[in-house]
Structure formats: structure tokens, C-alpha cells
Amino acid sequence: MARYFEYIDQHKERFEQELFDLLRIPSISAVSSNKGDVRQAAEFIREQFDQMGLNGVQLFETPGNPVVYGEYMDAGRDKPTVLVYGHYDVQPPDPLELWETEPFEPTVRNGDVYARGASDDKGQAYTHVKAIESWLKTEGRLPVNVKVIIEGEEEIGSPNLVPFLQEHKEMLACDMVLISDTSMFDKDVPSITYGLRGLAYMQVYVQGPNRDLHSGTYGGAVQNPLNALCEIIAGLKDKDGVVQIPGFYDDVIALSDEERAESARLPFDEQAFKDSLAIGQVFGEKGYTTLERKSSRPTLDVNGIWGGYQGEGAKTVLPAKAGAKISMRLVPDQDPKKIAALFTRYVHQIAPAGVTVVVEEHHGGHAAMTDLNFYGLEAASQAFEDVYGRKPLFTREGGSIPIVADFKKVLGADSILMGFGLNSDAIHSPNEKFSLEDFHRGIKTSARFFEVLAGVKA
């Protein structure tokens, strides 16, 4: 057995304890009062990089949260250079009351660690950190050149990372990017994700009268902003789940027959999917399968909506304003800016008279695809097979990691999405978890990947 494998087995407990230490830091990028925690998480990783013997270790300041950097460039110029990317920031833990145990007090139940960020992305990003440590501590070297960046703004759309890439283009030059921030197809069914969706995120404000009104005195004579908002939202999609914004589908690359056939061959259990969510029926764009709907077709969803009285009992009131947050998941070649503009125009067009509507654009990002013939995927596939005992599936996923498209655009590098999470990890939800077995296997897969890659010809 390779020495790095032995090391990974021997240090299993310590790796877990260290991950738990990282999980205790509430590095929520969306909440400004957690700024100090976010920095503390960055410092924690920087220390790790220092201790394990990476070179050039540095916290790069940005106008937002720092990027942690470290490298090992002594494998030789004939060896490929892998840029490992991950994020140490997490989503807010709300709603807090639905957590069985505290979100920032990692707790192990049935072999899973429960904490915000356990799967997305501290646990997954940490697999590579520990894989690199295992190589350096046993062999004193890595078989390929490695650069690592762990950022702190992924969950808010990586606003400062694109400028960072542009500014440090030389430093980050690489042959490929390695990322673990996605999911396996199922438990014990490893997979490599070759497609991610893009995103356009919008906020709609509807303003009616200058104050809340008595719904008896004024109701029926004044446009109600909440009713108006509902009318707008109802106009965005039809009953078949088709987005009604003119031009929305114009740039969508249709799924090829071949890709549809491949997707249909994946071992997807629709009944289990429904059971796991306690829904009697699936819903989505007519003419597409559930897998296609959730990964390779564009869609639109309300993420939040507000207005009017939400307290106990009934209050007869006509609210002065209402609002909603709406996301659109995009596929190649939809452009988030163009989609945002089309959305804005259409919302104004269908808004009923009597209210003022303001549409704002939040962060977004392009969809990303990795060419299935990319040689790095072969090494990743081999590494999975060596550790999991079976070849990974190649899948598309519906989530977004906007920086993946920028890695391609700015650095010219394809990304290998080597996910160790599960769809049931409840990322962004209460009771997020990560399997410690997959944490362990993830470390081994990453360590093995570096070795296999060193022997593969580009």
C-alpha cells in the first residue's frame, strides 16, 4: 500500500478533529457581522498550509474576504500543474430552529458530521488539503505541481475572485483545476460532474400606496402590491413549467439525442427521489425527465417573497409594498446579463397598472461544461476506481460554481469536479451533513489522483 494511504488511515481521527475545528468557525460570507469569523477561517487554513509544508503560503487581501494561497512547484516542469480550488465561506444557517444540533458545533451521528459547511464546502475542500499533507509528510514531495486557492466569497457569487484571477494570471497558470464542491450520484456511486448550471438572481420590489391601508376601507379600489406581485410571478412560467420570458430559451444549446440517451441510462430512481422529499409528484418543464430538469435545462424559481402581515391571527391590511427574490438557473450558452435584462423588461411589461415596480440584479454566473475528452478526467476516473472500487459516472448537476467558467476564460483551464458530497447532504438547509467515510475516501481519491495524473500524457 502506498505510504500516503497508510498515513491517511493512521491520521483519520486527527483529520476529522481538524475539520471539526474549521466547522466551528461561523464563516458566513453573506452576514457582515461575521466578518471576523470569515477571516479566522482563512487564518486557520493558512496555518494548515504552513504546517504541512506548502510554499509561498499567503493570505491575499481582496476588497472582500481573503484568498488563501499555497503551492508546491517542485515536481518538475514536465509534470502537469493542478490548481486546487475550494471555498471556506458558508451559507447562513437559518432557519436555526430546524437544526437538531447547533450548526457550528459539529456533531457526529451515524457516521455523518452535522454542521453548516460540512459538505459545502469545508469538508470537501479539506480532502485536498489533507491529501497534499499526506504526500508531503510521507514522500516529502508531490508527484505533480500543485497550487491551492481557497476563497471566502463563493456563497455570495465570488465578486472579488474574477479580478483576483485576472490580476494573478501568471501565478495561477495551470493545466487544470481540481474542485470538490459537488455531489456523487448516490451513496457509493462516485461521479465526475462535467456540467454545472449558471445563475441569474433577481429581486423585484412592488410599491403601491404611500402607506398600509385598511383592507375594508380601501380594498377593491387600490391595486394591492402583493396581488400585483403574485400576478407578475404567475406570468413568469406556464403550467407546463416553461419560462415565459421572451428570448429566454434563444441561446440554450439543445440536449443532443446522445446526451439524452446517456442521461436515461443513469441509475436514477424517481420513486426514491420523491420519497426522499416527501412529494407525491415531480414537476418540471414538459417533455424532459427529472434528471434533465434538475441539471441540464434552464429554470426559474421564487426563492423568497414578502409583504403584508405575517404575525399571529388575522390583520385586515392592504400592504403598501411587496417583494420577491427570484433565481434563474442557466445552461450553455445563456448569458446571465442578457437573461437579467430580458427578465427586467418582461416584468415591467406584465406588471399591472397602479403599482411601481423596481427590478434589481444580484450576482450571477455562466454555466460551465468540461470537455469529456479532457485528459485530466481519465486520471480522476482512475483515482475514483482505485478508491471506490468502481468507475465514476459522468453527470451534469444543477448547482452553480460561477468561477468555473472564469477558470476556463481567464486561465484557459478545464475543471475536474470530483464531488464527494451527496444530494441528501442538505447543503444550504438545516442539518447539513457530510459522510466521514466519504471524507476519508475523498482524501484518498485526491492523493491517488495526483499520482495517476503524474503518469498520464496530456
Ligand code: BES
Ligand atoms: N457547492 C455549491 C454548488 C453546487 C451545489 C454544485 C450542488 C453542484 C451541486 C456552491 O457552493 C453553491 O451553492 N453555489 C451557489 C452559487 C451562487 C451563490 C452564485 C448556488 O449554486 O446557489
Ligand code: ZN
Ligand atoms: Zn459550495
